[in-house]
Amino acid sequence: MTARPRRPGQHVCPIGPCTTQVADRLLMCGPHWAKVPVPVQRDVYAAYRGGAGLGSDELLAAQVAAIRSVYRALGLAEEV
Numbered sequence: 001m002t003a004r005p006r007r008p009g010q011h012v013c014p015i016g017p018c019t020t021q022v023a024d025r026l027l028m029c030g031p032h033w034a035k036v037p038v039p040v041q042r043d044v045y046a047a048y049r050g051g052a053g054l055g056s057d058e059l060l061a062a063q064v065a066a067i068r069s070v071y072r073a074l075g076l077a078e079e080v
């Protein structure tokens with residue numbers, strides 16, 4: 001695990017080299033989220049359930065799928 005800079009209520013975009021700070025209610029920065037296929041985005045929103053799904057296995061699985069899809073789209077080695 002590498003330490004990444006962090007501000008309260010924000011985290012760094014989880015996509016490899018990206019250093020964009022994003023609000024905790026968002027998974028990743030806008031440009032990277034735009035690369036997530038729409039059905040996968042829907043899965044994330046569905047599992048998030050307006051915040052009620054935070055910490056659930058369902059949300060974690062959807063988030064990992066979304067992050068992996070961006071890694072594939074960018075041709076990056078997977079880190080998740």
Ligand SMILES: [Zn+2]
Binds near residue numbers: 013030032
């Ligand atoms: Zn990003």
